[in-house]
Amino acid sequence: xxxxxxxxxxxxxxxxxxxxxxxxxxxxxxxxxxxxxxxxxxxxxxxxxxxxxxxxxxxxxxxxxxxxxxxxxxxxxxxxxxxxxxxxxxxxxxxxxxxxxxxxxxxxxxxxxxxxxxxxxxxxxxxxxxxxxxxxxxxxxxxxxxxxxxxxxxxxxxxxxxxxxxxxxxxxxxxxxxxxxxxxxxxxxxxxxxxxxxxxxxxxxxxxxxxxxxxxxxxxxxxxxxxxxxxxxxxxxxxxxxxxxxxxxxxxxxxxxxxxxxxxxxxxxxxxxxxxxxxxxxxxxxxxxxxxxxxxxxxxxxxxxxxxxxxxxxxxxxxxxxxxxxxxxxxxxxxxxxxxxxxxxxxx
Amino acid sequence: xxxxxxxxxxxxxxxxxxxxxxxxxxxxxxxxxxxxxxxxxxxxxxxxxxxxxxxxxxxxxxxxxxxxxxxxxxxxxxxxxxxxxxxxxxxxxxxxxxxxxxxxxxxxxxxxxxxxxxxxxxxxxxxxxxxxxxxxxxxxxxxxxxxxxxxxxxxxxxxxxxxxxxxxxxxxxxxxxxxxxxxxxxxxxxxxxxxxxxxxxxxxxxxxxxxxxxxxxxxxxxxxxxxxxxxxxxxxxxxxxxxxxxxxxxxxxxxxxxxxxxxxxxxxxxxxxxxxxxxxxxxxxxxxxxxxxxxxxxxxxxxxxxxxxxxxxxxxxxxxxxxxxxxxxxxxxxxxxxxxxxxxxxxx
Numbered sequence: 001x002x003x004x005x006x007x008x009x010x011x012x013x014x015x016x017x018x019x020x021x022x023x024x025x026x027x028x029x030x031x032x033x034x035x036x037x038x039x040x041x042x043x044x045x046x047x048x049x050x051x052x053x054x055x056x057x058x059x060x061x062x063x064x065x066x067x068x069x070x071x072x073x074x075x076x077x078x079x080x081x082x083x084x085x086x087x088x089x090x091x092x093x094x095x096x097x098x099x100x101x102x103x104x105x106x107x108x109x110x111x112x113x114x115x116x117x118x119x120x121x122x123x124x125x126x127x128x129x130x131x132x133x134x135x136x137x138x139x140x141x142x143x144x145x146x147x148x149x150x151x152x153x154x155x156x157x158x159x160x161x162x163x164x165x166x167x168x169x170x171x172x173x174x175x176x177x178x179x180x181x182x183x184x185x186x187x188x189x190x191x192x193x194x195x196x197x198x199x200x201x202x203x204x205x206x207x208x209x210x211x212x213x214x215x216x217x218x219x220x221x222x223x224x225x226x227x228x229x230x231x232x233x234x235x236x237x238x239x240x241x242x243x244x245x246x247x248x249x250x251x252x253x254x255x256x257x258x259x260x261x262x263x264x265x266x267x268x269x270x271x272x273x274x275x276x277x278x279x280x281x282x283x284x285x286x287x288x289x290x291x292x293x294x295x296x297x298x299x300x301x302x303x304x305x306x307x308x309x310x311x312x313x314x315x316x317x318x319x320x321x322x323x324x325x326x327x328x329x330x331x332x333x334x335x336x337x338x339x340x341x342x343x344x345x346x347x348x
Numbered sequence: 349x350x351x352x353x354x355x356x357x358x359x360x361x362x363x364x365x366x367x368x369x370x371x372x373x374x375x376x377x378x379x380x381x382x383x384x385x386x387x388x389x390x391x392x393x394x395x396x397x398x399x400x401x402x403x404x405x406x407x408x409x410x411x412x413x414x415x416x417x418x419x420x421x422x423x424x425x426x427x428x429x430x431x432x433x434x435x436x437x438x439x440x441x442x443x444x445x446x447x448x449x450x451x452x453x454x455x456x457x458x459x460x461x462x463x464x465x466x467x468x469x470x471x472x473x474x475x476x477x478x479x480x481x482x483x484x485x486x487x488x489x490x491x492x493x494x495x496x497x498x499x500x501x502x503x504x505x506x507x508x509x510x511x512x513x514x515x516x517x518x519x520x521x522x523x524x525x526x527x528x529x530x531x532x533x534x535x536x537x538x539x540x541x542x543x544x545x546x547x548x549x550x551x552x553x554x555x556x557x558x559x560x561x562x563x564x565x566x567x568x569x570x571x572x573x574x575x576x577x578x579x580x581x582x583x584x585x586x587x588x589x590x591x592x593x594x595x596x597x598x599x600x601x602x603x604x605x606x607x608x609x610x611x612x613x614x615x616x617x618x619x620x621x622x623x624x625x626x627x628x629x630x631x632x633x634x635x636x637x638x639x640x641x642x643x644x645x646x647x648x649x650x651x652x653x654x655x656x657x658x659x660x661x662x663x664x665x666x667x668x669x670x671x672x673x674x675x676x677x678x679x680x681x682x683x684x685x686x687x688x689x690x691x692x693x694x695x696x
Contacts, residue, residue, distance in 0.1 A: 064408065071478055076655060099447070102474060102485045103563075126450060130419055137450045138486060215451075307424060 003144035023080035029093040034085040086112035087119030094125030098140035111151040113163025162247025175322040222324035226254035232300035251283040261317040276345040351492035371428035377441040382433040434460035435467030442473030446488035459499040461511025510595025523670040570672035574602035580648035609665040624693040
């Protein structure tokens with residue numbers, strides 16, 4: 001069972017975990033942004049491995065360098081890796097740990113909201129390969145995850161809003177009440193103390209689903225809400241060398257998929273307007289500019305890992321907030337129609 | 349549950365499995381030696397991925413090429429990889445499958461005795477990294493393994509003897525009877541029809557142990573018998589650019605560890621003479637030449653993945669045939685003494 005610790009006393013939580021786990025050797029992994037946090041937490045004589053920040057560096061070259069440091073610094077099967085950072089660090093570090101000597105223990109210390117709510121929990125690890133996100137990876141849950149809002153105070157507002165999109169997704173698939181509480185929270189001017197209990201509720205939604213279905217055979221696919229369209233937005237933006245934050249792509253992906261849900265499953269249309277208003281306020285500008293992008297987006301959706309074949313595009317949709325419907329296959333024509341409505345909603 | 353199929357009708361077994369599994373796309377992985385076998389089995393329109401043969405190529409570069417072909421040939425999460433070859437192909441292919449899109453299904457078709465008895469079953473996958481064997485990998489059992497003696501007819505005798513050393517190990521840890529039956533079998537002039545039932549019994553020993561303890565927390569360590577010393581022999585031979593077959597290294601490792609078992613646990617000394625006689629007949633020349641090699645060997649044993657720390661060298665030893673004792677730590681002095689006795693037994 002994965003241990004989730006919500007606390008602002010990160011030092012003590014980490015010390016307790018390490019005392020419990022009795023590792024033979026502790027290694028910290030950080031990127032250039034989180035290196036100061038790693039150094040400030042290092043009361044354990046840990047070897048700190050620093051990698052370059054950014055999703056561009058979430059690749060085989062960086063992974064190989066992490067393996068090499070572990071190997072040459074004498075890490076054994078009983079060593080512990082502590083990944084300190086956002087999703088890039090916990091994804092890559094988790095995969096490094098899962099595959100070094102066929103698997104050593106690891107802890108994630110999430111330093112971003114997106115990392116806390118999305119990447120640090122649930123065991124999806126991996127790196128990008130060729131042009132594909134997370135193409136190489138493993139299902140490997142961290143032994144423990146430490147989540148604190150203490151690190152968020154210095155984050156850019158865009159980072160907080162990016163993470164909040166994943167919280168909104170968890171709200172939409174879990175219940176009308178959780179979803180409403182999130183819509184009432186002002187993420188553009190976030191109160192971090194008020195955020196911690198919302199975050200705890202939210203991460204536990206994810207944890208419950210992951211425990212029911214760790215390898216994504218069924219209900220875990222609900223967590224893909226917003227991500228089929230979102231990944232396509234993200235990849236297209238990257239191809240055009242105007243990258244957008246993951247959470248912004250997901251926020252817009254959520255609206256596209258809520259439109260599909262409305263068209264195919266009668267999802268209430270007033271919710272589309274609510275979320276469109278939030279997007280205009282907190283997730284501008286919209287990533288999609290014109291209908292000449294539709295073909296490229298549909299092609300990207302076809303390449304999504306979640307598809308059983310290239311002929312079918314697979315979505316998680318919603319009947320209502322709290323009622324996800326997994327494995328909904330949608331044809332290209334309907335997707336194009338939904339993109340039209342999505343642009344109308346945003347007033348594009 | 350991993351499916352083990354012992355048959356000489358490999359074509360039919362493979363067709364049945366594929367029909368059952370209903371994959372979206374079939375890929376075959378073979379090396380330059382087993383490519384003809386792969387082509388002859390390919391009634392499925394499978395894309396055949398060919399890699400260079402040999403343990404030297406069991407590395408990240410080859411792995412990356414396999415991932416790339418899967419990726420660019422449109423493999424999805426529902427595709428199937430069929431690894432056709434010895435341990436090098438099933439280790440690397442198993443790891444490729446375990447990590448491509450976080451894991452696709454795979455089947456191993458063992459084409460060597462060593463592969464059948466050692467690598468194809470049990471879920472240890474991986475590649476070599478830096479100078480370390482299987483430094484990067486995962487525990488990922490094949491969905492099914494097909495084992496046939498049909499492919500062994502064309503194997504060099506040294507290959508057969510190499511695999512037989514692993515069979516002997518399974519005999520030693522399972523029971524006096526199994527061990528005796530193996531000593532009575534003439535591997536230097538092997539009757540392949542008589543070998544198939546021995547092999548089935550033998551692989552089932554391994555399967556039973558692996559199912560009890562898939563991640564090697566306890567009893568699975570019994571399977572490491574012969575391997576702490578064996579890997580050291582193998583690595584030393586490689587460093588000196590006079591590589592020896594894995595099974596030859598294991599055969600000699602078994603004798604070293606039987607000597608340690610005799611010194612520390614009273615393992616019957618007459619068995620040492622029996623196995624020494626077999627080694628002189630079927631596993632000559634011995635890999636160790638003089639006592640000036642002892643330090644290098646002990647150092648290599650210290651780096652073994654199985655050690656909890658560099659201070660302790662961990663062995664699986666035996667009280668009797670069929671009575672393994674895992675987690676036996678031995679000091680360097682005792683190992684040196686055992687190496688002396690081992691050389692005496694071989695008349696060196």
